[in-house]
Amino acid sequence: MPQQLSLIEAHESKLNQIFSDDYEFEIPSYQRPYAWEEQQAQELLTDFIEAMDNGDDVYFLGSIVLIKEPHKPLSRVVDGQQRLTTLTIILSILRDLTTDPEIRGTRRVYVYQKANPDGGSAERFRLLLRQRDRAFFQKYVQNPDATNALPDPDILEGSQQNIARNAIHLRGELSKLNEDRRNKLIAYLIQRCYLVVVAVPTAEAARRIFTVLNARGLDLTATDILKANLLERAGSIHEKDLAERWETAELALGRDRMVELFGHIRTMFERDKPRIALEVGFPKFVSTFNGNAEKFVSDTLEPIADAMLLLSDGAAIKKQFGDEAAKAVRSLDRIDNKDWLPPVLLRLWKRAKGDQAEIAKFLIELERLAYYLFVTRADINTRIARCSAVMDEFDPRAGREKPKAGLALDPSEQKEFLDALSGPLYQKARVCKPVLQRLDEALSGGGASYDELVSIEHVLPQTVTEKSEWATLFPNEAQRTEWTHRLANLVFLTRRINTRASNWDFDRKKIEYFASKDGTSPFPLTQGVLQAAKWSPEHLAKRQETLIEKLATVWALAESSGQVASQPKKGKASA
Template sequence: MTIQLGLIEAHEQTIGKIFSDSYAFEIPPYQRPYAWEKEQATELLTDLLEAMDNTEVSGGVYFLGSVVLIKSPADPKSLVVDGQQRLTTLTILISVLRDLTSNEEIRINRRSFVFQKANPDSGTVDRYRLLLRPQDRSFFSKFVQVPGATNELPDPANLQGSQQRISENAIYFRQQLARMDEERRNKLVAFIIQRCYVVAVAVPTPESARRIFRVLNARGLDLTPTDILKADFLDRAGQALETDLASRWEAIEQRLGREKMVELFGHIRMIFERDKPRIALEDGFPKFVKPFKGDADVFMTDFLEPLAEASSFLSNQQLVRDRFGLDAHRAVQSLNRVDNKDWVPAALLCFWKVQDRSKVANFLIELERLTYFLFCVRAEVNVRIGRYVEVIDLIDPLPDRPVPKIGLQLSEAEQFQFLEALSGPLYTKTRVCKPVLLRLDEALSSGGATYDDVVSIEHVLPQTVEEGSEWAHLFPAEQDRKDWTHRLANLVLLTRRINTKASNWDFSRKKTHYFASDDGSSPFPLTQGVLQTSVWNSQFLKDRQIMLIQALAKLWRLDATLLARADEFKGKSLTPPKPNGIEEGTWLDDTVLALKELGGQASLSDLYKQIARLRGETKRSLPTNYQAIVRRTLEENSEDSDAHRQRHRLFRNSDKGKGLWSLA
């Protein structure tokens, strides 16, 4: 079947026709690396076998989706715009089946689906049916396409990236197919070649292909915004620069990872746009990052590579310490613990623009203070972005931008709000508590403590006090217990999981057998202070609270005496907390935060994963029906939904066909 729509041709083809002289496939340099993992390879093989065996259900055929090609009607040369993952995996599968064939004549014939032999009569030349990107081409030829190559496959543990995936999937296919008898393997080859179909969509120009590339995502990995931007970038660069720029782009992507690459482009966009993103990254980046639309080599050399280097540097704690000192190192370590990355564009810009190391070090220390102020008072995203944009304007002033009013500094009113947040029931701020405690402990430490995911927070005075217990005697007034239970002075760090039974032990037993290690000490100064006292009552907590708040005030250069002047700040305009009464730790709060961290727009599947991660990090439950809860939360707080409950207007269903949701 052939469909012709203007310059677009769509042909339904068997795999036998796809891997014939009609097509000469080549993966262009701008494509992302081969990325299918064993999970996708398993799914493909399972689907093929089920379709082959259950003809009543499948009709004896199997559809593999579509491939998008830049191809002229009379020329077999086919640049693969979409479909690389399937074509590569099918080539691996057919190559393994070829090498397992015992009959030499049949084995030679099966080579024709992988290799095109020169034929002067038909005008063909020797070439492989599929040429991967230049970076992987020789590896794929040596270990997959050459006859007998899959008999001795390299150890994936010694490889990385796309070559590791190729080897892993070839080994998987080899293991599975070797268990079958030859008759069943022959049947599978015939089914793949004769009864499996794809729709080959051919367009003559890269521009047309890119448009289809953005909407046709067949089974496998979704396109990222940077995949789309890369295709646009390399197409504009021209053939002379394409290979070199593609290699440099992929070197950055391999160093950072695909997710970090998308994050980097979001940060670069913020450096240029200096406002809350309101359109998708793939649309907003070319609009606001003007150098991207200019000379491609200049953008790569003067913008992308140095900012990518800054991003890598920011992730390397040892390099930060070596270049900028211990205080800057601790500040960056602490910054990486907060629940958003809004501070990163300013840090990247500073690394990029400021050469004086002492100035960079001081900037990082000041940036940590500002970030933790916004973090602890739970400033909403518009407030955070507005403040960080002022910092960006300080580093890189532009003639059309207003002069920043305050930037990195904190007013007395903001210092008071910061101190008040630190002095209150910190434990109830689920995302804030642990980063603050770790930073405080680090400030008190001489360097002996280490901090990782195993560190947990425990209450000294337990959250639930049993009648007649020692705790009831030490804190007879219920209000007194409520006042102190979740505050800084009553919290300690442990290098073990929380033991709910031990939580209610008497103080002396809890201290000796729960808080202390085998040698009777603790690596955490916060916890060591508990081990060194014989009393735990209201007066001790009051004194300890003052001491700890003073330590944080010293760390973040806050005037602790402002707490005694609370009346002066009543009625003053402070940075607002979360808008519209959204309670911390609720599904609504999680959904808003997850969308923010995903750049303001995400598919439901990505949103589910992000919310699951957030709740996992804070050790909160994730019921089996959590996806339904998230959908209901979105719909009840969106004017686009009939289920809208009129209270909040927080979300938009930005593309109902794709299930995309964004912040309103």
């Protein structure tokens, strides 16, 4: 057995032992921020109260994993931060709600360690959060009377917002209990609640076991593990600075997007479908991660994180690369996968000064490729392989041949793309709305905007009743089937679909259902229907041709494909 694992200590401890001079808890800088929200904090409090009321002799809180040398109090928390922090908030609130000053002073001991020169103990708080949150936690939670004046969470962000929200919520819940109940609760917590403390002497050993011992705590993400790896290599001189820079990027992106970013960075280097876990594959494939830690943060993480943030700022994209590039990025963000992101991030990372026009062209052409793969429902392996080929075109790997198919679409692919657009698009559930949004945006000149409430409606109803006007306009069932789900028959609405209105006669449907109060629609697709005198197969054929030609123009398909629609040209209809 390796030496560091043979020194593992594991034992049950009551909370009065946990919050004693035996432990000096410290959250290492590589740990993620405090992430529990009100629901999780409430669940913990409810569990305590129910266990107390049920007369349970013991309440088990799960396990915490510490880096701790035998017989020394310093305890760096690898797993258990969420529970220790929330317990400290609860104990601090119970202290501050105590009306008897003497008892209130006594209860401070669970949060604060007085100096004891005889025992060699220094004055300190029992739990020290990460450096970034430490002073805030002491001011608003750990200091005497701190929870009597909690800050407004809405002016905070990240872990400090979570701390404030949970403290406000828990104080509200605990205030509902009378003082006798609160006294019984704190006694139950201190005397009857247990944690299993797993103490190991090295960070390496701690990381090996924390994943199998998580109980109530939130699992660490792959990026938390990578962060620990990086900071351990950085050494104590650089650890604080690099941890703060890492956290700045994570705060700007958000926790989930930080994990996504690392997945995209791995793809930029690996250029293949991931087959092993991110925390294992990232060091294996991302060569810059394994070298100098500071260089990785400054030359890889920070600039690529900045690129990802840039992509979510439409105004900045427009300013740097122009209106068409901004439209392309906005359109890319609507599709149901993010396989297009690694090529974009790599291109932005590798850009040279004065490269704006080339990047704009790249973004516009990548939108076309991504939508071709999206509309034709290419599988994940095909998408990743093609996006990897795109990266190989502008950032070739040593020993690799130039890819046969990259950013450009050949004539057969353009025809396949147009055929898919011309078909029953509504039946491709995830595809239809993003394509219609891109089409409507093109028809509007870029001024249209969309939200989640926008819905798609059929002009010719999906189900035609026998005696309706629609049965007269489209007497042939095969013809109805041909047109029902195609682009020409689809419009946007800003209201919920009214199934009873779907079979109204065309004129009534236009006026009472499709039009707003002023008789118009904010969507060019819908406005085109309002301007139509009638809705017939002939009109649909002309409208379909007009709409497909517009998409062919947007994605530069018309010239090389030789085809823009399956219907013969019969003159133009309004969109």
